[in-house]
Amino acid sequence: MPISILNKDNNYFKIISFIIYYIFFVSAFYLNEDSTGGAYRDYEGYRDLINLFSNDFKATLLSFDQYNERHSPLILIILTPFYKFGISDYIIRLVFFHTSIISVIFFYKCLKIKFKDTKTNYLFLISLIFFLSPVFRSLSVWPDSRIIGFLFFVISVYFYLKYIYVEKKIFYCYLNILFLAISSYFSINFCIFGFFFFYKFYNKLSKKEFLYYIIINFVLAYPAIYYLFILDVFFINPGLTPGNEINILGIKNNFNLSNKVLIISSLIFFYLLPFILYFKKKFLLKDLNFKEISILFIFSFINIYLFNYKIEFTGGGFFFKISDFLFESNLLFYCISIYSILLVYSIFLQNKNLDNIIILLILFISNPQLSIYHKYYDPLLIFLFFSIFEITIKKDYFNYKNIFILNLFSISFLILNFLK
Secondary structure, rough: OOOHHHHOOHHHHHHHHHHHHHHHHHHHHHHHEEEEEEOOHHHHHHHHHHHHHHHHHHHHHOHHHOOOOOEEEEEEHHHHHHOOOOOOHHHHHHHHHHHHHHHHHHHHHHHHHHOOOOOHHHHHHHHHHHHHHHHHHHHHHHHHHHHHHHHHHHHHHHHHHHHHOOOOOOHHHHHHHHHHHHHHOOHHHHHHHHHHHHHHHHHHHHHHHHHHHHHHHHHHHHHOOOOOOOHOOOOOOOOOOOOOOOOOOOHHHHHHHHHHHHHHHHHHHHHHHHOOOOOOHHHHOOOHHHHHHHHHHHHHHHHHHHOOOOOOHOOOHHHHHHHHEEEOOHHHHHHHHHHHHHHHHHHHHOOOOHHHHHHHHHHHOOOOOOOOHHOOOOOOHHHHHHOOOOOOOOOOHHHHHHHHHHHHHHHHHHHHHHHH
16 A cells, blocks of 8 residues: 555545454454463353353352452353353354454544544554454453453543543543443453542542542442452452462562562563664663663662562563573573663653653552463553553654554564464
């Protein structure tokens, strides 16, 4: 497709682009794609629990914490009637698969708000990047609570951006709360983002509006509080994976913050790779002075000393696995992690942007369990880069070359997931 067409907004281009990406996306469904390696297995576990809900809904709901399932029961509750009334597994999965496309639509709407002076053709192409995400594809093929939670999270961010950049109507704040709550009921990890929105709305709402904001938050959260803490069906057990019994400095292994700092920093670096040309100066660390580098090195070595994540714990991220595969050691991973910490500081924290600090803290604490899986950050990080992170992506980023690099990165990662 000629570059000149990209520079001119038109619906014909968008329709053709969507059809091309959609055909590639829908092929995942008909090929029963599971490039993550665990989506099908998780779905089979879901079906066993759906049978339990069908046979005795109340007893299963009130004893859900006994089934070693860390995911929310909401997706199972929704799917149960469909299976109970004899709707075929194929139809259920097909409907679920296409429901996930709504997140692509709202990603595009977010981009149009955040980058309102940019050619919409470019923005539309970027929104279609979800179709190339191995996690988005696999969890859409095999119904999973995470991808539905992500869908409602994207919608929640859309209403936040609507309030911040378009029109400060309190209605948008309430919709932001509502969809974040729905997102959290499907995938509880997203609830932590409520702290970010709380901080952003605190100084923008009147006292009366903010009081309503708090009340609505409490009302929406109460069913979860009642279920988890009053009925004591606390299914969010962080210790269901190998290694939970290990302690370091008296701290339970699943809460070892150093594991999360190194692995999640390396994951952020991984998703920054398609921006390497755009943030060339940042990638070369030219903005860092000697004092900053020294402090960051000390911080890195402290975390390396406390790091005790093992390959048998499963997960660990791309660089952790590559390091083990190539050298059967963490040496390469440690080197990449040190650079990742320097880069994350340079891009997100050097200007002491409080928004970025809060979002990074959320990314670190929203994974309370021992295992740190790539699926929790794909395609979440790409979405955050273009929506609520402040990383100086400007109008000059949106060109054919940069979009091609982003697509090439996504396709390469998808192929790597097949090869593993």
